[in-house]
Each structure stands twice: as C-alpha cells, then as structure tokens.
Amino acid sequence: MLPVRLDRTRPEPLPAQLAAAVRALVTDGTLNTGDRLPSSRALAADLGVARAVVEQAYDQLLAEAWVSTRHGAGTFVASGETLPTQPRAPRPAAQAPRYIHLDAGTPWIDPRHLAGWRRAWREVSTATPPRGYPDPGGLAELREALAERLARTRGLTVGPDEILLTSGSTDALRQLLGVLGPGGVLVEDPGYRAAVETIRVSGRDVVDHPALAPVTDLTGCAAAYVTPAHQHPLGRVMPAADRLALLAAARAAGAVVVEDDYDSEFRYDVAPVPALAALDRTCVAYVGTASKSVSPSLRLGWLVAPPEVHERLLHRRAITHDTPPWASQRALLTLLRDGWVDKVVRTARRVYADRAPRVAAALEPHAKLAGPLAGMYSTWHTSPEQAAAARAAARAAGFDVRLLEQYCRTADLSGLVLGFGGVTDAELDRALAAVVSGLRGEEPRKR
Numbered sequence: 089m090l091p092v093r094l095d096r097t098r099p100e101p102l103p104a105q106l107a108a109a110v111r112a113l114v115t116d117g118t119l120n121t122g123d124r125l126p127s128s129r130a131l132a133a134d135l136g137v138a139r140a141v142v143e144q145a146y147d148q149l150l151a152e153a154w155v156s157t158r159h160g161a162g163t164f165v166a167s168g169e170t171l172p173t174q175p176r177a178p179r180p181a182a183q184a185p186r187y188i189h190l191d192a193g194t195p196w197i198d199p200r201h202l203a204g205w206r207r208a209w210r211e212v213s214t215a216t217p218p219r220g221y222p223d224p225g226g227l228a229e230l231r232e233a234l235a236e237r238l239a240r241t242r243g244l245t246v247g248p249d250e251i252l253l254t255s256g257s258t259d260a261l262r263q264l265l266g267v268l269g270p271g272g273v274l275v276e277d278p279g280y281r282a283a284v285e286t287i288r289v290s291g292r293d294v295v296d297h298p299a300l301a302p303v304t305d306l307t308g309c310a311a312a313y314v315t316p317a318h319q320h321p322l323g324r325v326m327p328a329a330d331r332l333a334l335l336a337a338a339r340a341a342g343a344v345v346v347e348d349d350y351d352s353e354f355r356y357d358v359a360p361v362p363a364l365a366a367l368d369r370t371c372v373a374y375v376g377t378a379s380k381s382v383s384p385s386l387r388l389g390w391l392v393a394p395p396e397v398h399e400r401l402l403h404r405r406a407i408t409h410d411t412p413p414w415a416s417q418r419a420l421l422t423l424l425r426d427g428w429v430d431k432v433v434r435t436a437r438r439v440y441a442d443r444a445p446r447v448a449a450a451l452e453p454h455a456k457l458a459g460p461l462a463g464m465y466s467t468w469h470t471s472p473e474q475a476a477a478a479r480a481a482a483r484a485a486g487f488d489v490r491l492l493e494q495y496c497r498t499a500d501l502s503g504l505v506l507g508f509g510g511v512t513d514a515e516l517d518r519a520l521a522a523v524v525s526g527l528r529g530e531e532p533r534k535r
C-alpha cells in the first residue's frame with residue numbers, strides 16, 4: 089500500500105489530496121518509473137475512502153501524465169520521458185514525503201472516548217468566560233482539580249494556589265527561565281530536544297550531563313532539567329541515591345531542579361515512582377503536562393514551583409497575561425471532573441502494556457533494550473549501521489523512526505527510539521516487520 093494519509097479536516101477535496109500525495113511520492117523517489125500503483129479498490133479500502141475518490145485521483149494523474157494505464161494490467165508510474173517536467177502550481181516537488189511517525193511523544197487516545205471530549209467542549213460553549221484578563225495562576229477550579237489529582241496519582245500534596253497553569257512543559261520551562269537568576273542549565277545527554285532548544289533560545293548555556301550519571305555539582309547553573317521518573321529517552325528511573333545527590337547539589341548551588349514528569353503515569357509493571365518534588369519542594373519545580381493524558385494538541389500543563397519562584401512567576405504573569413487560553417482550561421476542568429482523564433489514562437496504559445512487550449519480542453533478538461518497559465516508547469541500542477538500515481527500511485514502508493543519536497549532543501550512542509502510542513495495532517505490526525528486516529540487514533522493500 090502507499091504511505092499516504094488523507095486528512096478530512098483539510099479544505100482540499102480527498103481526490104486532490106491523494107493525487108498530490110502520489111505526485112510527491114514520485115518526485116521524492118519513493119515511487120519509480122514502472123512501479124505499479126495499488127488497484128483503486130485496494131487503495132480505497134486501505135485509506136478508508138470511497139473507490140470513486142481513488143478513481144478520480146488516478147484520472148487526474150493520468151491526465152497530467154504522471155501515470156499510465158495498461159489495459160487489464162493496472163496503473164503504473166509513467167516513464168521518465170512522459171513524466172511532466174514543467175513546474176506547476178502548487179509545485180508537488182515542494183511537498184515532503186508523508187510518513188506515519190513512530191513518535192515517542194504521541195499518546196494513544198482511544199477513539200471510543202471521543203464522546204466525552206465533545207461533551208466537555210459543548211459545556212465550554214455554554215459557560216461564560218471571565219470578563220477581564222484571567223487569573224494569572226490559571227482557572228481556580230482547575231487548579232483545585234489538579235491538586236486533587238497530583239496528590240492521588242503523584243504523591244504530591246500541594247494547595248491549588250501553589251499550581252500555575254501553563255501551555256505545556258516547554259512553556260513551563262520557558263517561563264521558569266524568565267525568572268531564574270543567571271547561569272546555565274544542566275540537561276541530560278541524551279535528552280529532551282524541545283527542552284534543549286528552549287534553553288538555547290533563552291540565551292542560557294546548555295550544560296551537557298551524561299544522562300545516567302548522578303548530578304553532584306551544579307555550581308554556576310541556574311537550573312538542572314531532568315526526567316527522573318522515566319529518563320528521556322533512555323528510560324531509566326533515577327535511583328534514590330542519585331535523587332538525593334541531585335537535591336543536595338541544587339541546595340548547595342542555589343539552583344532549581346526542573347522535574348519534567350511527562351509520562352510517569354504510564355507504568356504497567358509497578359506503581360508510578362513518586363515525584364522528586366515530593367521529597368523537597370524548596371528547590372524542585374515540578375512540570376506536568378496534559379499532552380500524554382489528554383492530547384498534545386491541547387497545549388496545557390501545570391507547574392508547581394518553589395514558593396519564592398512561584399511568587400516571581402505570578403507577579404510576571406499578572407503583567408504579561410502569559411496564561412493558557414481560558415477555553416482550553418475550562419475543557420480540561422470538565423474532562424477531569426467527569427473522570428475522563430482517568431479513563432483515558434487507564435485505557436492507554438492497557439494498550440501500552442500490550443504493545444510494549446510486542447515491540448520487545450520483535451526487537452530483542454537484534455537490539456538491546458535501554459531501561460525498563462514503560463510509557464509509550466522504547467529505546468534500543470544497536471550499531472549505527474543497524475540503526476540506519478532499520479530507519480531506511482521503516483521509511484521504505486512508510487514509517488518514520490527516530491535514531492537515538494538525534495537525542496545526543498555529546499553522548500556517543502546509536503540505536504532507535506521507537507514510539508508505539510500514535511499508531512494503530514496494524515500500523516505497528518507493519519512498522520515492526522520493516523524495522524526488524526532492516527536490523528537483520530535485509531534490503532529495504534517498498535510498499
């Protein structure tokens with residue numbers, strides 16, 4: 089089948105989208121002269137559209153000489169001499185190939201939960217927004233609901249007034265960096281790329297630190313950005329001794345530990361590890377996100393900062409109005425109150441608990457797992473050649489997999505970071521087959 093995705097929310101009609109996608113596959117070399125396109129019936133079934141959609145797209149491509157037909161034999165990519173050469177508007181060559189991303193950060197949101205989501209937004213549409221600028225801390229009722237949830241799920245006992253609503257983890261980090269004293273920021277290497285970029289843009293130095301080594305000295309640093317519950321991307325839980333060493337180093341240097349608690353709820357073997365902030369609130373800024381339990385597109389998160397930093401943030405936000413939109417906060421409030429978030433987390437945890445061992449069973453004969461199986465991705469150590477071959481094989485099959493080296497700055501590691509939350513079971517099976525064939529050193533096979 090073709091690595092193509094149609095998007096019903098886009099204004100272009102589906103046949104035009106499909107024709108554009110096929111043109112892009114020809115111009116980027118995924119499809120070559122003489123390659124046979126799937127039958128209109130098969131492609132329609134694969135894409136979940138009416139057969140007429142594919143027939144219209146093929147007719148258009150035929151009229152433009154991108155494809156040719158041989159009676160009874162099917163539709164083929166046209167030969168070089170007959171391929172259109174004139175640039176056209178919009179130019180298909182400008183389109184990047186579309187892959188299904190095995191992204192480490194995309195969660196599984198069960199489509200069966202859509203009704204609850206819609207209900208929450210209906211409620212938003214009938215609620216009355218505040219008349220003036222919103223509370224700089226965020227919606228008060230939402231902070232109450234979050235305080236209850238943090239105590240219940242993360243062992244973190246905080247009052248609603250100690251919570252600030254943010255537009256996600258990177259926004260929390262950006263806002264923190266705006267009020268901390270001078271100094272660089274220690275970051276795990278390999279580590280979260282968005283955090284590194286956020287620190288760079290703030291003008292502060294990124295201080296690389298080997299991801300699995302204890303942090304014992306934060307002299308000259310304003311902060312340390314860490315993922316203690318599930319090191320991103322190596323997966324390890326920070327050992328207790330390393331937690332204590334990190335807190336001691338932060339206290340000694342007057343630095344803040346930014347605890348990115350992005351996916352700790354998704355443990356399926358043991359209960360989630362308690363938050364670092366539960367050990368010491370005076371030097372830890374706890375950063376949570378709705379991106380895993382609700383949706384990354386919601387752009388909502390929460391921040392529990394040390395009291396003094398919290399005051400500075402509140403003061404600044406009262407001037408800048410740097411709070412997330414009221415409507416999203418109001419929707420999250422309903423989703424929490426309705427028990428929707430708990431339900432989505434429970435369902436997703438079951439899905440990951442099923443998929444993670446499937447991924448492990450497929451890859452273990454060829455690669456070494458980093459960290460325990462947890463969350464919605466797993467990381468695999470391989471040789472650089474194997475990793476490149478696996479990525480190429482995945483791409484030929486229409487999937488994009490990240491290389492471990494993409495998360496490294498000075499660390500010298502090779503392998504794959506394979507997300508399994510944002511795909512269907514059938515897509516995951518196809519992707520795994522391709523990745524394994526690449527790891528085995530087989531020639532990439534196009535779909």
Ligand SMILES: Cc1ncc(COP(=O)(O)O)c(C=O)c1O
Binds near residue numbers: 192255
């Ligand atoms: C390490 C890490 N932190 C945080 C997030 C979520 O970030 P945000 O809340 O900005 O969506 C992700 C998502 O992939 C992540 O991988």
